Amino acid sequence: MSHPQPKTIAIIGAGLAGAACASAFAHAGYSVTVYEQAVTPAAGASGVPMALFAPSVSSDDAPHSRLLRRGVNVLLQELHRLTDAGLLVEGIDWAMTGVLERCIRAEKKLPITWLEPLDPIDLQSIVLGEPYPIRPAGKVQELFHGAAGWVNPMRLIAAWLAHLKIDLKTQARVTDVAVVHSDVVVVACGYQSPELLPELSGVLQPIRGQVEWDASPVRVEPALKLPACPVNGMGHFIQTPNTWVAGATFQRDEMDLTPRDKDVDKNFEKLALLLPELTKPELARIRAESVPWVGVRTAQKNRQPLMMQPDTDQYPHLWVCTGFGSRGLSLAALCASNLLASVEHRLALG
């Protein structure tokens, strides 16, 4: 009996999208080659110093909310699997702390179809009883998402790429998809995907974002003053044992990676609203210790991730996996498993 030759797949881009795909295909037995233009993986938007994941709720339980909840569910399975394999350390590389959502922009409601304040896959989102006082006056509703927390995306990407069947080639910029020879080719280049496939430029929109952060936690007295988990609702604030991140700005159709002083102002204005626990002197001190980080995400106008075959006649083996917007953590693992199923289906059809 002869064994069938393992199928080959080339993935262009080693961000959250490319690394999640590499891991999913490697586990399915493919020989995977990842091409990354930079010196290290996570060189694009996925290099954000710390990222949060949280389910999303809406009163009509919109498809986007259901997609994100399913994505968080799959991400959590991956985080546990990689931790059990010794590739991630819970509490250092990620933590399911829960996320507090302060509904500063608009009140949110749990789906009316939920009989209990739990969703069908038990992501434990609840409306907290007491409205929260905000600056300068007023009160807002708070939601607590139990199955939510923070992840160091660089560590997650490294863990996903640590598989014997994955060959990572860095400083390997691909300039033409036609010259990549493999059974399957996946473009996962984030906002730079249209450079390889110009037809995507009308589909994807680049969105520049800046966060402020520091490689040590915020120290305020008393320490218990700040919520023990990330907070979102007006930008976000993530605090881990080793770092904090606040932001982000949101500039459509901009790709300039230079930090801007006016974005620092915007991020700290949002932080003052999001965390009224912080006094003005504390905010000033935190600001003096922070540094900016800039990245460019990409999204479709309908906010759905982009997974497609661009031109089946010209490139029958070519796929695209990108367009995660500001939800790369919640979408990467789900989209990778979905892409694997689609590719296998297509290959089976011949």
Ligand SMILES: Cc1cc2nc3c(=O)[nH]c(=O)nc-3n(C[C@H](O)[C@H](O)[C@H](O)COP(=O)(O)OP(=O)(O)OC[C@H]3O[C@@H](n4cnc5c(N)ncnc54)[C@H](O)[C@@H]3O)c2cc1C
């Ligand atoms: C400021 C900011 C804050 C964010 N915060 C969060 C958060 O808290 N939670 C969350 O879930 N998401 C967050 N996001 C979004 C998240 O970072 C993105 O959704 C995610 O990183 C997108 O991953 P990606 O792999 O599609 O793209 P990228 O991470 O941009 O990866 C693309 C990779 O492809 C490489 N590449 C490009 N062209 C080529 C080529 N021709 N050849 C070879 N390699 C190539 C690039 O170098 C890069 O490494 C944030 C984004 C920003 C900008």
